Amino acid sequence: TRSTRPQRLLGAVRRTATRGDPRSVVRAIDDFCRHTEWAMNVGDEKGTGCILDSVVSEVSPATVLELGTYCGYSTVRIATLLPPGAKLITLEFNPDFALIARQVIAWAGLEEKVHLVEGSSGDLIPLMKEKFGVKSFDLVFLDHWKDRYLPDTKLLEECGLLQKGSVLLADNVICPGSPDYLEYIRNSPKYRSQHFKSHLEYTKVEDGLEKSVFLG
Numbered sequence: 731t732r733s734t735r736p737q738r739l740l741g742a743v744r745r746t747a748t749r750g751d752p753r754s755v756v757r758a759i760d761d762f763c764r765h766t767e768w769a770m771n772v773g774d775e776k777g778t779g780c781i782l783d784s785v786v787s788e789v790s791p792a793t794v795l796e797l798g799t800y801c802g803y804s805t806v807r808i809a810t811l812l813p814p815g816a817k818l819i820t821l822e823f824n825p826d827f828a829l830i831a832r833q834v835i836a837w838a839g840l841e842e843k844v845h846l847v848e849g850s851s852g853d854l855i856p857l858m859k860e861k862f863g864v865k866s867f868d869l870v871f872l873d874h875w876k877d878r879y880l881p882d883t884k885l886l887e888e889c890g891l892l893q894k895g896s897v898l899l900a901d902n903v904i905c906p907g908s909p910d911y912l913e914y915i916r917n918s919p920k921y922r923s924q925h926f927k928s929h930l931e932y933t934k935v936e937d938g939l940e941k942s943v944f945l946g
């Protein structure tokens with residue numbers, strides 16, 4: 731039977747990236763998606779130049795939550811920039827994506843820094859403290875279903891998983907878009923938000939990331 735897009739993306743990583751070299755894994759995925767087959771990775775424009783990399787470096791988080799692993803592209807991007815001892819927990823609902831992402835993360839040699847958990851964010855976020863020993867997250871990267879951005883943000887608040895200074899970074903707030911999330915986060919006195927215009931990965935379509943600092 732025909733392979734899936736994530737399987738073809740993993741094949742490109744195995745063929746062209748060096749084991750244990752996360753930057754070569756990121757480059758292999760970007761090249762594959764730009765020249766062979768588009769895939770919904772945050773990409774090199776929203777990744778490198780502007781925002782994801784600079785926010786991670788600026789926050790230098792000890793604990794990161796990523797919502798939506800897909801093939802592990804942003805997982806590898808973020809984990810590469812983490813200080814020693816830092817942990818990244820990434821949640822993926824789709825078991826086929828999770829299986830590919832585990833192999834991409836392993837190829838990059840980042841298994842020690844990354845804990846991939848399969849399941850729905852709505853079910854897993856309330857378990858973060860008791861099951862994963864997380865006190866709070868310094869950085870949350872929202873990159874999953876757009877209609878889960880707002881409920882999951884409220885859940886993080888209710889579960890006491892955000893502290894003063896915690897940063898939420900949301901992908902795709904323009905395309906596909908998450909209007910209810912933007913409305914809430916930009917008008918809530920609990921957050922200070924900033925929008926970074928960019929483009930949908932590997933295209934000229936308008937998109938952007940929203941960075942919001944939790945004020946406690």
Ligand SMILES: Oc1cc(-c2ccc(F)cc2)cc2cncnc12
Pocket residue numbers: 770771772798873874875901902905906930931
């Ligand atoms: O970065 C993303 C992009 C798109 C997407 C797909 C199709 C299209 F036409 C436009 C945009 C979907 C996503 C779902 N989850 C996480 N990230 C995503």
Ligand SMILES: [Mg+2]
Pocket residue numbers: 770771772873901902
């Ligand atoms: Mg995205």
